[in-house]
Amino acid sequence: MGKLNQGKCYFCGKTFGKTGIRRHLDKCKERSNKNSNGNEDHYIIRIQGYYQKEYWMYVEVSANATLKDLDQFLRDKWLECCGHLSMFKINGEIYDVESSTDMFMFRRVNSMEERLKDVIYKGLEFTHEYDFGSTTILKLNVLSKEKGSKTKDKVVLMARNLPIIYNCKKCGEQATQLCVECIYYEYPFYCDKCAKEHECGEEMMLPVVNSPRMGVCGYCGEDGE
Ligand SMILES: [Zn+2]
Ligand SMILES: [Zn+2]
Ligand SMILES: [Zn+2]
Ligand SMILES: [Zn+2]
Structure with missing residues (x-):
């Protein structure tokens, strides 16, 4: 894991630590210029890996x-x-x-068509689970409710952790791949060159990506990155 868990404000491009960035977002001039006379209710939500807290995002959602x-x-x-x-x-x-019905008899299942204003509020902590086999769990904290301008996208990325640098186990260069066989019992990161020679085989390699789902299932990262 990288030594510094820094992240970037997407309004002004400056970098901060995970907690410092929250204070910064309140004060960021670039952000307030954009948001100045909006009258729409927005939630500010911090999202992070439930177990991998070094992956995080701050979003503003209508x-x-x-x-x-x-x-x-x-x-x-x-x-x-x-x-x-x-x-x-x-x-x-x-x-x-x-919006399911009787699939799970033992529980009531609501639909994701619910609007945020009807289900979340300031101070709430909730979770998101993706893939019920090799599950990736995220933790979401509703930090505040504010007035803001209407935006094209309903969810606006405000800030996010910088990619975490892993060094190749063999040569120490920046790693680009990880072995999904080794991940459970040893440090699994390799550069392209050393990955070719790794004993588990190249088909076991997945790319290093900026996500708590790195190395799970066939996850190869965000489109276009
Ligand atoms: Zn900023
Ligand atoms: Zn290497
Ligand atoms: Zn391996
Ligand atoms: Zn999958």
Whole structure:
């Protein structure tokens, strides 16, 4: 794991630590210029890997957006490998992609078509799970509710951790791949050159990506990055 867990403000481009960035986002001039006379309710949400807290994002979401909009954003940025199911858990209630009925007799299943303003509030902590086999769990904290300008995208990325640098186990150069066989019992990172010679075989390698789903299933990272 990298020594510094720094992240970037997407409004001004400056870098900060994970907690410093929250204070910065409140004060960022570039951001307030953009948001100055908006009158739409927005939530500021911090999202992080439930177990991999070094991966994090701060987003601003319209209160009229649905859980499904948020789910799609999480898939696009961090999760989507092969169209697995996903759900939110909010105060013990389940919100599934499908507005489902009797699939799970033992629990009530709500739909992700719910609007955020009807299900979340300042101070709430909730979770998102993607893929019920090799599950990636995310933790979401609703930090505040603010007025903001209407934006083209319902979910706006405000800040995100910088890619974490891993060094190649063999030569120490920056790693680009990891071995999904070795990941469970030893340091699995290699550069392109050393990956070719790794005993588990090249087909066991997945790319190093900026996501808590790195190395899981066939996850290869965000489209276009
Ligand atoms: Zn900024
Ligand atoms: Zn998959
Ligand atoms: Zn190497
Ligand atoms: Zn290996």
